[in-house]
């Protein structure tokens with residue numbers, strides 16, 4: 168697997184063990200390297216054009232690149248992002264997405280993701296935003312990124328300007344794991360995104376030994392709300408190969424989330440979900456306010472899964 172870290176995150180890794188553990192290879196990976204599922208969300212089955220995934224009907228995922236400034240060792244798209252040569256969309260691929268969207272007016276949301284979309288050249292970033300927002304049936308644009316944490320310099324003035332020019336609401340989902348990621352540079356980058364008119368939310372994954380305790384997540388979610396990022400989802404870590412050592416006991420996750428729900432401002436509390444295998448969707452986990460033994464759950468298609 169490719170080992171890549173930006174200079175920015177390398178500096179943070181030196182002084183922050185919780186950051187280092189997310190990006191540094193561990194011998195523990197070898198123990199589950201052949202277990203798990205390289206595509207747990209079955210995205211490949213729903214690829215309707217190169218780099219375009221339509222799994223949910225009313226929204227599409229546009230993979231602008233498979234490259235990231237730094238590789239998280241628990242990445243759900245590890246099969247694309249970490250393994251193999253980076254793949255970038257070009258204008259021709261964006262044009263093919265637009266053609267698909269024009270013939271599928273039921274799609275209302277385009278989610279630009281990757282890899283990290285802020286890695287690409289400013290010109291391609293701008294082109295993708297301009298073209299996707301020009302599709303009349305696309306009412307919402309979303310961008311999934313970790314660049315404000317891993318390499319804030321990638322959020323350039325040109326890219327901010329491209330966001331500011333989009334007429335539809337642009338929601339930027341930023342991946343955060345630990346309060347030590349709220350560096351002054353990240354906070355400044357978040358502010359710039361807000362000033363460009365983006366609506367910000369966060370996504371987090373439960374990670375053993377990194378954020379699987381009440382205090383860490385309380386501080387993270389409170390810190391995010393206070394810089395204008397609405398905590399949105401916290402996920403159970405997907406069963407990708409090499410990531411078993413990051414997975415937390417589900418009962419512990421549920422207990423932490425129950426305590427957080429009790430004490431956090433409602434706006435600061437994300438929804439705790441399991442991204443169901445076979446691409447069914449994000450299933451909310453009932454907290455300890457409800458009777459539930461956590462052993463299994465039904466997905467949105469009514470299929471029952473063991474909660475492993």
Ligand code: SF4
Nearest residue numbers: 235238239242282313
């Ligand atoms: S930022 Fe996201 S896509 Fe990139 S390596 Fe991390 S989890 Fe994977």
